[in-house]
Amino acid sequence: MASDCSPTGCSSESSARASDCALASTCSAATTCLPSACATSSCQTPSFLSGSRLPTGCLPPSCFAGSCNIPCVLGNCAWCEDGAFNSNEKETMQFLNDRLASYLEKVRGLEELNAELECRIREQSEEDVPLVCPDYQCYFDTIEDLQQKILCTKAENCRLAVQLDNCKLAADDFRSKYKRYESELSLRQLVETDISGLHGILGELTVCRSDLEAHVESLKDDLLCLKKSHEEEVNVLRGQLGDRLSVELNTAPTTDLNRVLDEMRCQYETVLANNRRDVEEWFAVQTEELNQQQLSSAEQLQGCQTEILELKRTANALEIELQAxxxxxxxxxxxxxxxxxxxxxxxxxxxxxxDNVENQLAEIRCDLERQNQEYQVLLDTKARLECEINTYRGLLDSEDSRLPCNPCSATSTSNNTCEPCSAYIICTVENSCP
Incomplete structure (x- = not known):
């Protein structure tokens, strides 16, 4: 604080303080320091005007209590004596210096707050760099590998589906072949039934042949018996007649019974031989046909059995593969x-x-916008305070130039004209600069 009574010293000190403005810590909103002297309804005469001995009523009516933040002068206040000039001037300069110091402190606080906010914004930006741009390449690689595996699995599933369709077609083919085998098996059973029936007929024919052969043998025996009995009777008759009768009859020659019997025998034997030959030929043909059919049926049966075994093995293998x-x-x-x-x-x-990172980024952006707004407000406040400081500096310089170097006497003061006081100028400038 200035200790001398000259306003020039106060102006130089305030200019030095204004030049030493730097960054400071957090400050509250700008408030106006009012001395207790301005709270009253009466005003004291400014110390730098007390020596000029201005007459009553020379001050404008705007310098009243409440219209400015410095001690004001009422229109009917009495002027102090010459000895009180230095003390009042010191008080006024002390008040102005305090006011200027408070403004400078506010400016330092705002600048420190601004610097702190910038540091916080810079630190927050540096901290949020890895969150804003995280490295998801490993996740993308894993997702791509999984997509490739899924595509391979789908291709494998398609291949298995094609194999299953082929297996189904093969199973249908085997099923159709099995049905054909069943039809051939039923045909074979029918042929075997016919063969068994032909075997029965063959047995009947064999029995009939044996009966006929037995009948032929019995007829031969009867014929031999008849021949013997006829010869015996002829011999007996020849022995009885002898040579006693020699009767010649002019008749047709008698038939030779032996020849007739021989002819009949030959005819029967021929018919029997023909019948026997026909039956043997028919039996041989039928037997050969049955043997051929049996051989073909046996071959077909063996082939069908082999095919059935192969189909069963293939079906079992396909079933196992299908289950697998x-x-x-x-x-x-x-x-x-x-x-x-x-x-x-x-x-x-x-x-x-x-989503969390995006929310944090949105919050950080909101904080940045809010801090930018606060920063703009603080910049505006700083600009207004600098304007006010410059105004005070100009007023102090102008007042230093206006004040006389030596105080005037009481007689010369009464003859001077009334000039507007500097307190009025200070109040007006302060009211104009918010």
Whole structure:
């Protein structure tokens, strides 16, 4: 604070304080320091005007209590004596210096707050750099690998589906072949039934042949018996007649019974031989046909049995392969479902993390906007305070130039004209600068 009574010293000190303005800590909103002297309804005469001995009523009516923040002068206040000039001037300069110091402190506080906010913004920006741009390349690589695996699994499933379709077609082919085998088997059973029936007919024909042969033998025996009995009777008759009768009859020659019997025998034997030959030929033909059919049926049966065994083995192998493919498909589907669930949960977590980071970024942006607004407000306040400081500096310089170097006497003061006081100028400038 200035200790001398000259206003020039106060002006130089206030200019030095204004030049030493620097960054400071957080400050509150600008408030006006009013001395207790301005709270009263009466005003004291400014110390730098007490020596000029201005007459009553020379001050304008605007310098009243409440119209300015410095001690004001009422229109009917009495002037102090010459000895009180230095003390009042010191008080006024002390008040102005205090007011200027408070403004400078506010400016320093605002600048420190501004610097602190800038530091906080810079630190927040540096801290948020890894959150704003996180490295998701590993997740993208994992997702791409999983997509490739899913595509490979889908291709494998398609290949297995094609194999299953081929197996179904092969099974249908085997089923049709099995049906054809069943039809051939039924045909074979019918042929075997016919063969068994022909065997029965053959047995009947054999029995009939044996009966006929037995009948032929019995007829031969009867013929021999008849021949013997006829010869015996002829011999007996020849022995009885002897040579006693020699009767010659002019008749037709008698038939030779032996010749007739021989002819009949030959005819029967011929018919029997023909019948026997025909039956043997028919039996041989039928037997050969049945043997050929039996051989072909046996070959077909053996081929069908072999084919059935092969089809059964193929069907069993296909069934085993189908079960293996079904189990593999189920395991792959379970794996795909588990993988999708796992990575969907991881993607959900990553999405939540991204949402949180975006929310934090939005909050940081809001904080930055709010701090920018506060910074603009503080800059405006700083500008107004600097304007007011410059105004005070100019007023102090002008007052230093206006004040006389030596105080005037009482007689010369009464003859001077009334000039407007500097307190009025200070009050007017302070009211004009918010």
């Amino acid at each position: 493919q079904q189990s593999l498909t189920e395991s792959l589907e379970c794996t795909v479902a588990e993988t999708e669930a796992q990575y969907s949960s991881e993607l959900a977590q990553i999405q939540c993390l991204i």
